[in-house]
Amino acid sequence: MANLKELRNRIASVKNTRKITAAMSQIAAARLRKAQDAVIAAKPYGDRMRDVIESLVGGIDPAERAAAHPLLATRKVERELLIVLTADRGLCGGFNSNIVRATLAHIDERRREGVTVEVVAIGKKAVSSLRHAKVPLRASHDAPTLATLVTLSKTVIADAIAAFGAKPGERFDAVRLLFNEFVSMLSQKVHNVPMIPLVPGETAGAGAREPSYEPSRAVILEHLVALAIEARLQQAMFNSIAAEIAARRVAMDAATDNATEMIADLTLVYNRERQAAITKELMEIIGGAESLKG
Amino acid sequence: MSDTAIKLDILTPMGAIRDGIDVPGVEVPGVLGELGILPRHESLITAIVPGVVRFREGGNAVKLAVGSGFVEVKEAGRVIILCDRAVEAGGVDKSAVQSRLAEVRSALERERGPIEAAEFRALQDERAWLEAQLRL
Numbered sequence: 001m002a003n004l005k006e007l008r009n010r011i012a013s014v015k016n017t018r019k020i021t022a023a024m025s026q027i028a029a030a031r032l033r034k035a036q037d038a039v040i041a042a043k044p045y046g047d048r049m050r051d052v053i054e055s056l057v058g059g060i061d062p063a064e065r066a067a068a069h070p071l072l073a074t075r076k077v078e079r080e081l082l083i084v085l086t087a088d089r090g091l092c093g094g095f096n097s098n099i100v101r102a103t104l105a106h107i108d109e110r111r112r113e114g115v116t117v118e119v120v121a122i123g124k125k126a127v128s129s130l131r132h133a134k135v136p137l138r139a140s141h142d143a144p145t146l147a148t149l150v151t152l153s154k155t156v157i158a159d160a161i162a163a164f165g166a167k168p169g170e171r172f173d174a175v176r177l178l179f180n181e182f183v184s185m186l187s188q189k190v191h192n193v194p195m196i197p198l199v200p201g202e203t204a205g206a207g208a209r210e211p212s213y214e215p216s217r218a219v220i221l222e223h224l225v226a227l228a229i230e231a232r233l234q235q236a237m238f239n240s241i242a243a244e245i246a247a248r249r250v251a252m253d254a255a256t257d258n259a260t261e262m263i264a265d266l267t268l269v270y271n272r273e274r275q276a277a278i279t280k281e282l283m284e285i286i287g288g289a290e291s292l293k294g
Numbered sequence: 295m296s297d298t299a300i301k302l303d304i305l306t307p308m309g310a311i312r313d314g315i316d317v318p319g320v321e322v323p324g325v326l327g328e329l330g331i332l333p334r335h336e337s338l339i340t341a342i343v344p345g346v347v348r349f350r351e352g353g354n355a356v357k358l359a360v361g362s363g364f365v366e367v368k369e370a371g372r373v374i375i376l377c378d379r380a381v382e383a384g385g386v387d388k389s390a391v392q393s394r395l396a397e398v399r400s401a402l403e404r405e406r407g408p409i410e411a412a413e414f415r416a417l418q419d420e421r422a423w424l425e426a427q428l429r430l
Contacts (some may be wrong), residue, residue: 041309162412214340224343
């Protein structure tokens with residue numbers, strides 16, 4: 001039987017925890033709005049950039065793409081670079097662990113195929129988990145915020161492009177990205193998408209009359225390929241930020257509910273114990289009085 | 295389609311800076327030099343480099359520093375400027391930009407790595423963006 005003081009302390013400590021989780025949930029709720037707006041605001045840019053690059057690349061015969069731009073060249077993959085996007089902080093449900101698990105599964109699979117994999121880890125959680133799993137890290141960065149997002153995406157992509165274009169033997173033949181998509185308040189979806197070489201989607205190049213490209217398709221392609229790849233990463237980062245906050249909101253709500261339930265259970269036990277103690281004391285007093293009468 | 299105005303959108307990853315406003319014309323920093331777009335322009339896509347976009351909005355001349363991207367002119371009299379960053383004339387802290395530019399320039403001079411290295415390209419990119427802001 002737990003004693004009363006222990007129970008009281010336990011209840012107080014759970015109450016404190018509940019205060020923290022409730023506050024975290026409220027903070028997440030307040031920040032979520034802004035992050036969601038950012039996802040929506042970023043979408044027209046990302047969509048338009050994708051459409052234009054797809055119609056540009058889609059108009060080129062697949063066999064000639066490698067000659068048109070080095071970042072369109074599909075090679076046999078011997079070395080692969082993974083960009084892994086997580087958060088800096090935990091307490092957001094499965095947000096970080098889902099990405100890390102998907103990354104490790106992907107690396108396992110690639111290694112069985114004889115492909116060497118290195119990782120660019122973004123977010124302190126990815127850095128620590130992957131380092132712990134002894135995954136070779138090419139670079140590590142802190143998670144993006146709305147303020148640092150554009151600069152960080154440029155740094156990462158510049159490095160990835162350099163890695164893709166390095167000397168044979170040192171170069172990476174493909175760059176992929178793992179991130180959480182913000183699907184809704186309650187769900188995030190882990191995506192594992194190819195970044196480099198840039199491959200247009202199925203619908204690319206169909207229909208729509210081509211506008212005139214000034215000065216030429218090649219010059220625009222040269223100018224836009226890196227930007228289009230950056231734009232993809234930026235979209236992923238906006239999604240990841242919103243998804244992290246949503247996941248934290250849900251996790252902290254659940255934690256607050258659990259704490260409330262726990263407090264109710266503990267209070268019940270506490271009251272029962274207290275009553276038992278009172279009853280016991282009364283019995284003793286009555287017993288003492290009885291024996292004095294004796 | 296109007297003969298006196300075009301609809302202008304300026305989109306960046308951080309959101310739309312201008313969304314479908316009517317302007318009499320717009321100047322953009324094209325990859326081959328400054329480019330003026332007036333109503334009834336033929337449809338066109340061209341790349342833009344870091345520089346200054348100018349247009350008139352409600353009687354006021356507006357200047358924006360923009361990063362790399364492209365401009366798309368549609369036959370329906372719509373102009374879409376996509377750029378990776380954009381800032382209005384009022385939003386630039388020129389002294390901060392100037393001191394950062396000095397740092398970037400000296401870093402570029404010290405840079406001895408290969409010309410296609412990631413750091414070198416990132417520095418060049420930043421230099422172009424800082425210079426564009428100073429041209430406002």
